Each structure stands twice: as C-alpha cells, then as structure tokens.
Amino acid sequence: MTITSVTAIAKDELSKFAHQVAGHGDILHTRDKKVLIKPLDARETKFYKGAANQPLNAFFPAFHGTTRLDKSNDRENSNASEPAQDTHICIENLVTDYVLPCIMDIKIGTQLYDLDATPEKRARMELHAKRRTSAELGYAPSGLVFAGQPTGDRAWLYDLTKETVVTEAFVPFFNAAQAALDTEHRDLIVEQVIDWLVAYRDMVKVSETRMFGSSVLVVFEADRDQARKARMNNQSLVTVRAIDFAHSHWTPGQGPDCQYLFGLDNLIRTLQGIFSIKK
Template sequence: MCTNQTTPEIDVTKLADFRQQLAGHGGIQHTEDQSVLIKPLDPRENAFYEGVEKNSAFKPFTPAYFGTIRLDDSQQNDPATHLCIENLTKDFVAPCIADIKIGTRYHDLDATPEKKARAVKMASERTSSVLGYCFCGLGLPGKPFADRDWITKLDKDSVVTDALMPLFRVAENRVGREYRLTVLQKLIERISEYRDVIQKSETRMIGSSLLIIYESDPDRVKASDGPQVDVRAIDFAHSHWLPGEGPDEQYLFGLDNLIQALTDICN
C-alpha cells in the first residue's frame, strides 16, 4: 500500500504497463482501473511532490500525489519503491496529448562540468535555446505514441507548423472549428494562470514539462458542458524549491513564448 493515506487501494499483482507515455525513460505502470500511475522513484522528484503538497497555489497544476509504494518485500530501496501519482489521461476517450519541456536549461544545479556541457549542447540543438520550450512527445488518436524521432529535429518555425498546429487541427477535424478555438482559448487561460503561480514561486524547474491534454471524441465533447482540457506540470527529477532565490526566469521565458505561440494560432 502507498504511504500516503489518501491513496486508493492498489493491487500490485494487477499492474499493467502504461502505454500512453510520450517521453522519458519508461518503466511506468498503472493500476487496474488506470487511475494511478506507478513510477520508479527518484528521491528528488518525490521531495518536490512533497513540497507541492504544502503549496496550495501550485497543487492544482500538478498530478495528484499519493506517496510511495513498495512493489515487493525486498529491502533494497531502488527496485522496490515507486512513486504514486494521478493518471491524467484516465477520463479521456480520445485524448490529444503534448509533452512540452519548458525552459532553456537542461543541466541540474549540481551538474558536473561534463554533464553541463552535454546539456547545453542538447538544448542548443532543440528549440529550448531560442524559445524556452520544445516538444518531447505528441500523441494523437490513431498515431503511434512511440514515433518521436522527428520531434527532435523541429526548429523554431516547424515546431509551430509541424507540432502545435497539428495538435489542434484534430479538434477542428473531429469536432469543429469553434471547438478548436475554444480549446485554444482554454489552454491559453490555464497556462497563463500557471505562469502567475510560477512568477510568485521560488523554484528551479529544470527539465520539467507541461502535459497538455484535450478531448477529441465528438460524442464525449457533445455530452460535456465545455471543452475537456487539462494542463499540468510533470517530471520533477531535476526541480527544486529554493526559498529566497526568486522565480525561475528561464522557465518563465518558455511559458511566455508558448503562450504567445498559442495566441498567434488562436488569432
């Protein structure tokens, strides 16, 4: 059982591989009802989630955190202990999903000179260095989630034409032009709210992504009161709470450029 008392009951004998992961190192599983993801534990990420639990403004912009779980009786921490977080895709029928890494910086605060040099080179080869954001994954109905090689080759122009615009074209093709506009407006509003929280927070969000999800199933959309849209920050293995250090300017730079790109598409 997970250590957090609010966690749903989890039968570790009925876990299955999570097949909607767009980026990262893999190894994520989900519960039988698909409501909880079981992710290999990173102590720094777990510490960041524990900090989120104490921050009422930040909490709505991350997956729900359910503590940790041991998958066997082994006394070795690494293979047995996993993080339990909300599966953000669980309530969607035909989700359109984008994993967008935010920020210009890829190297952690304690990175060695060698790791820093590799991270700087990697950022320079992606749109992160010029826009402060880059696509790590794009999942559209009927398209394979694992096909991500082309994403690493996007530049500041093609990231809009080949990734952002196709992401929202699905809304128009499957539901209608007005729905596409409504989804964009809702996303801009949500990301702008999150940006205000970041501006008032003292963090360093290195390597963290925004997960953007919206529903594209026509029947589900018609049955709902409004667009089903979600935006959450994910992946905190290199994120830190740093009281007294001020807001994360390189992360804000990426959010501002992403908001501007969505606004341009909306207009």
Template sequence: MPKNPFDASTLQTFGNAAAGHDGVLSDSSGAVVVKPCTPAEIAFYESVTAEHKELAPHLPTYMGQLSLSSGSAPEAEADSGTIQTATGVERLHGKKLATELHIVLENITHGFKNPNVLDLKLGAQLWDDAAKPEKRARLDAVSNATTSGSLGFRIAGMRTWKGEAAPEVESGLKDFVESSGGYFVFNKMYGRKFSADDVTEGFEAYIFPGEKSQAELERAREVLAFFLGEVKDIQSVFENKESRMYSASILLVYEGDLDEYTKTKKALATHRHSEEDEDEDEDLPKLAAVKMIDFAHATWQPGNGPDENALKGMRSTAKILKDLLDQTEKQLEE
C-alpha cells in the same frame, strides 16, 4: 477503484497505444500511475502539499509513495528526470534509475476516451547543478540545436487520435511518427527538427489532427482558450515562486475523438445545470487538462528569484497558443 489500489498485487504494467512505459505501473481502474522516482521528486510534491498549496491544482494529484521491491511488480526501472507517465509520450532519456522508491500520482489522461497529448519540456538549461560535465555538454548541444535554446521549450513528444482507420504516415514524417492503435505517436526527435520559425507547425498538427472542419475549428477554439488560460495561470504562480525546475514539462491533453468531445461537452453542461446532489469526486469525463509534470530535478531556492529558465518556455508557449487562437477565431468568422 480497488480497496487497496496501491498494493503490489493489484498493480500492473501501464500500457496504452502511445509508447513503452518502463517501470511505470497503474492500478486496475487506470486512475493512478505508480512510477519509479528520486527522493527529490517526492520531496517536491510533499513540499507543495505542505507549503505551496496554490501550486497543487496545476500538478497531478499526489497520493503518496511506495517501496516496491524488484520482484513485487513489473519492471522497476525508469529514466531519471524524464520518466514516462500515463501520457504515453516519449521524452528525452536520462540515465537508468533502478530503485524501489515509487511515487503514486493521478493519471492525467484518465477520464478521456482518446486523449490527444502534447508534452512540452521547459527550459533552455536542461541540467541541474549535480549533472556531470559530459551530461551538461550533451544537453546543452540538444538545447542549442532546438527550440529549447531559442524559446525555452521544445516539443518532447506528442500523440493524436486519428480514428480506428488511421491513415498512413506521410513519407516525410516516417522518421518521427508511428501509427499505432488509431493514434499517430510522435517520437522525441519530432520536436527537435523545429526551429523558432516553424515550431507552430507542431502545435497545429496537435490541435488540428484532421481536416479543419467547422466542428474541428470550434473545438480548437475552445481547447486553445482553455490551454492559454491554464498556461498563463501556471506562469503567474511560478512568477511568485523561487524555484528551479530542470527538465520539467507542461502536459496538454484534450479529447481527441471529435464525437466524444461533443458528447462529453453536452454531458458536462447537463451535470452543471442539474439540481441533483453533486459529488465533487464523481468520475466525470473530461474535455481538456493542463498540468506540470516531471520534478526529479526541482528544488526551492529562497533568495534566488523566480525560475526564468522555465518561465521563458511558459511565456513562449502562451504566445503561440494565443496566436493560434486568434487565427482559429479569424477562420471561424470567415
């Protein structure tokens, strides 16, 4: 990390193999992202730090805010409420936000060699009380036509590592998937094609990007068990909070390179059992991560009870993960 990683002179336009990143910046280490934001998102993160510390482990680490003039850093425009972070995942676009206000957050995908990323946008209602009638109507139409309405979430974007010699995209997926830099990058329309009856296919494409070999099944079992535990933990915390989070997402990440996954697993096991002095801040590789993101439309609402709009999506996600875990364990036993 540079001595002053958030100085405009050290920042650069964030870029990876997944998608465009209008207005999103990173430091030279790649450990943080700096993105345009609304005052509401800053307020939400600061309130978590001050008053809701039990939520902090489930969010990207908040590192403060910056004011960057349009001339001091590349592209200061982004999409309000649906800003693309370091995930490289395309999400539903809102109006353009031209602002000098930026939030500095942990890059969730830092520590992975080739991260597989799944972005699940929560809620059947995707707009907040400030939304104009035409925006409400547009987002309601999206919700009603997708799993947002039926399950309380939809796949907003996804990318999976296919290897340096990535195969060609199947003809039936060419409207939804682009092959880029060894990844399959699934656009925002991919998740909109699913119904409650077949959305599991999207999860399977994420968890099993290659053939279901023994090694892939074993990784899937470990990753699914971790994802399920984390999602249920997030659900449990928010069941005890009185909040409203419109267009927030759950981000699921795991190491997409199977050889790297195995290597990292061994390295972490060795580290845990080492008797050497351990530094909690040591930059260790990662196997998987789950975080809540996108809080441009998040508020605390004491007296109004838990956010059932978002919780419905969490519960649906947990059920799908549990079903896939059960199926994977059954396949491993056969």
C-alpha cells in the same frame, strides 16, 4: 485501489501505461487506471512533498505518496540478486477519463541540466537545448500522440525549428480537435490551454522554485461523442498540468525562475499567434 506509503502492490495488479509520450523507463497504472506508478526518484518525491502547502500545487497532478512494488512472484525476474520489492512514486493519471486522448509533452525552460550536473553533462545538455527550440524559445515539444495512435518515434520532435514547431507540431496537434468536431471546438480548447498557462505563469512569477527539465502536459478529447457531450455540458475540454520534477527544487530566497518564465511567456505568445487568440 487506495495507494499509501506503506502498501506493497503485486506487480501483476498493474498494467503498462499505454499513453507514455516522453521520459525514460516504463510507467505502470493501477487496475482502476486512476493512479500511475513510476520508479521513485528521491528528488521528485521531495519536490511533490514540498508542494503540499504551496499554491503551485494546484497546477500539478495529485501526489499519492509512494508504494512498494512487490516483484517476488514475477516469473520474468530471473535475477535472484534483484530485490523483491522496490519503491515507486504514485501520481494522478491525467488521461484516465479520456476515450481518444491527444497528448503533448512540452519541455519548459532554457536550462535542461540540474544544479549538480557534471561539466560533461552540462555541456551535453546545452548542446541538446541548442539543437532543439529550448535554447531559443524556452520550450520544446518532447512527446506527442494523436488520438488512438501509438506514441511511435519521438526523434523528429528534436529537430523542430522555431518555424516548424508551429507547422509540424502545434497546428496538426490542435487541429485534431477541429477534426473531431469543428473549428470552434479547436479554438475553445486552445483558449482553455492559454488560460491555464497564463494562470500558471502568474503563479510561477511569485514562487521560488527551479524546475529544470520539467514539462507541461496537454491532454484533450478527440472522440467525437465525448467531445460533443463535454461541450454541451459546458465542461472543461482539456487537461493541462506541470509534470516531471526529477530535477526540480524549492529555492526560498532565490526569487522566481526567469529561464522557466521565459519559456512559458513564449509558449503563450506562440499559441496566441497561431490561432489569433488575444488574452
């Protein structure tokens, strides 16, 4: 299905996205599973549009514009005052080609609130960052799913510490790749994740943007046959992209985002340290 900014899609042409590991509100996907449909956020849409001519765009999911979701035939919509159409943002589905995807959503940065946050929300999000590893490390896993398992409760991720984020999140997550094939396969995936993070970090250094509350999404294949085939064909074993830009801005003249870079640097060092990979 081709998505444009003027096409209205009937709700019955879409299905609920089964691999949502973080965020709020249901995400849908098209019949061919190539495009995700999520409720429009004006700031996120503006950020994606602004990325079109920016080098950082190569590190984001492909943006397919917006579409109107036609709910006029939705029998579950019993509220007559609710509009029959509303606008959604359309982005690339990063897990569409995976059979048994392992997925981790990692929130990046020490600041989780936007520029226009109220004092109350700012105070609340600062406490949230201190409770998690965001304030101390500049990153925090906010969603995790192992191959073929439901997303389940994410609350335990919020209580991870500097030590347990390694032992209870990163190690078991990447060891799923080892379980699929072998230790070499796991290390190849971690190396590719680190390579992507280093390239992304270096691009963020020369960009002028603020991406509060955005994430890095990591996806790799845990299906044994698919993983073996990709490795034999020397194909990429993992997909990594920066996502979630509802609180992101292009900020020309303000220089790079130091608190965001702090998180990327620490994440790179953490993964290098866990798996003894030197770059």
